[in-house]
Amino acid sequence: MTSHEQTAGTAAGPPAAQARDVSKRYGATVALHSAGIAVQAGETHALVGRNGAGKSTLVSILTGLQRPDSGEIRFDGVPAPSLADRDAWRQRVACVYQKSTIIPTLTVAENLFLNRQAGRGVIDWRGLRRRAADLLAGYGVDVDPAALAGALTVEQRQLVEIARALSFGARFIVLDEPTAQLDAAAIDRLFDRMRELQSTGVTFLFISHHLQEVYEVCQRVTVLRDARHILTEPVDALSRDELVTAMTGETGRALAAGGTRPPVPATAPVVLDVRGLRLAGHYEGVDLTVRAGELVGLIGSGSSGKVALAETIAGLRRADAGTVTIAGNAPKPGRVPAALAAGLGYLPQDRHREGLVPLLSVAENATMPIAGRLGPAGIIAPARQQATAERMIRRYDIKTDGPHQPVSDLSGGNAQKVVLARALANDPKALVLVSPTAGVDVRSKASLLSAVDEAAAGGAGVLVVSDELDDLRSCERVLVMFHGRVIRDVPRGWTDADLVSAVEGMEQP
Incomplete structure (x- = not known):
């Protein structure tokens, strides 16, 4: 990432989330080498790259799960809090992982306010469900707060996780492969909800291997390859082949190539x-x-x-x-x-x-x-x-x-x-x-x-x-x-x- 790209802000203010010159090693393995990203407030920004490109490591650093060996993380232009201050991190960023972190044996309300149930040591269960209903209604999530989370669909679990993140005050949400287990209609609904939240100032980092989704819902895209930043560009400035080339170093046409197979004879068993x-x-x-x-x-x-x-x-x-x-x-x-x-x-x-x-x-x-x-x-x-x-x-x-x-x-x-x-x-x-x-x-x-x-x-x-x-x-x-x-x-x-x-x-x- 160029110095300009790593420090880029807008006339409205600094990036909502920013990583500059971040490096991370695990023994002899270089997970990130002087990589970075700048996600502008209110946008949906795609992060793409092959497995091993460094995406997961960058996300773990952006969410405060790991400390970089070098480089810095900022939110709204302010240095990130110490790793020990988990409450401060929750107020700035949350990640909705492909593998849900919802606890299936608890209710929706209990998941939403986990470790935040009690006011003065005694849990007001009716009040907890009421608070959960208000929170879900505020973000347009049609889920019964008293329902067991294990009974929710994948789509509902994701929306509950987003609502939980927003309830802490976070306005920067990382979505890790959010559509991997959703059908087309559920994907459309998720994208509609993302656009609605964007209009209120919520910022998304969208991680997906389905490139068509990047073009559908994202404004800019950052590509990592071999632990390095390759490019950050407006989505509408890149063709699919150009994006695949940036991710793989090869042309999309070559990766997709594979001659048509001969037809199977009707006599085959x-x-x-x-x-x-x-x-x-x-x-x-x-x-x-x-x-x-x-x-x-x-x-x-x-x-x-x-x-x-x-x-x-x-x-x-x-x-x-x-x-x-x-x-x-x-x-x-x-x-x-x-x-x-x-x-x-x-x-x-x-x-x-x-x-x-x-x-x-x-x-x-x-x-x-x-x-x-x-x-x-x-x-x-x-x-x-x-x-x-x-x-x-x-x-x-x-x-x-x-x-x-x-x-x-x-x-x-x-x-x-x-x-x-x-x-x-x-x-x-x-x-x-x-x-x-x-x-x-x-x-x-x-x-x-x-x-x-x-x-x-x-x-x-x-x-x-x-x-x-x-x-x-x-x-x-x-x-x-x-x-x-x-x-x-x-x-x-x-x-x-x-x-x-x-x-x-x-x-x-």
Whole structure:
């Protein structure tokens, strides 16, 4: 970042938040090198970059979780408080993380005023709920203060976290991958709420790997690459290719390249066959087939039932009616081990809660489905497990210190690669992937999708369940779900506008 960019203010005053010449090292690893950012009051400013670019480190410094080795942090032109003064930091900045910090077993009101419940030592529960209702109403959040937070949707949890941050007095909010688990309608609502809050003087730092969202909601963008500041520019001054080039050092065209796959012959065996599947409140009358070597997409809004359908195929849910056949086998409904034994590989929507065991190593997570093969009589031989994991690390380009590194230490993109490696470990005949690139950077996305293409080329039938259009571009066809039904089967060659119109229910046959 140039000296001008690091000190830039406006005629209305200094930046709402500013980092100047910030450096941070962890041993031999340089996490940030003389990086910086200046976020103007009342704007939504994007922070983008590949995993490992330094975004998380910069955010941890901006939010007072870490002290930089050098450089300075300022809010509204005033030096940041000491790290020990947590109340002062809460009054200046808050971060709504991709992984929610809401405590699910507490009510919404208790979460909003955690450690602030009591006035004179005795908690006035009725008054607490009243204060919470006033706070939520003030920011237009339609949530019952008495409801358990664990019952909230992802969208509602995010809005509660934003309201909680604002209640401390913070006017600078960091949003870390806020749309990763939201459908299109919820994303639109979030963006509308952000614009409303901007008009009242709230400032946002928006972190996202979905570049289209940057163009939709942000005024300026800062790019980090290899721990360094690359550029800060108005969003409307950069094309998508220019932005991707700044993030990766390569052209967006090269990253997106990948010739069309040859069509799968009609004689190829069906490896996933769904007939008349129905689950009350989620979907009904669903039929679909996936042949060996075929990539089929499944898209729809959050209320379409697509994720519930994928979870039913994987045995996480039990359908009220209908059948699922995997590679000629009909596994017992509602049983995950039965689906896996029948030949299914599955990548769940939420890698944090459903895809990984964070305290276990990369090797233990990746080899879980084949643990019985890694030693005699079902006893795992450590050397065999390590060798198998090392092959997976090389094959899927997992950036890690080694097989024994805790999977919780990996970046989002590399953690997702471990989940995919595990799904493919058993050489599945059919593969169901839910949001395979959610929350990962451009390069990791390309690597993950390449691995999916490779699995299909090897003969697996793949069902890709995603709202991300880039995840679906290699598919032979895309099924569109709307209100629990498959309403269209769109062959390759679709335009973004065609598919989005169908997803939103604006174009039905």
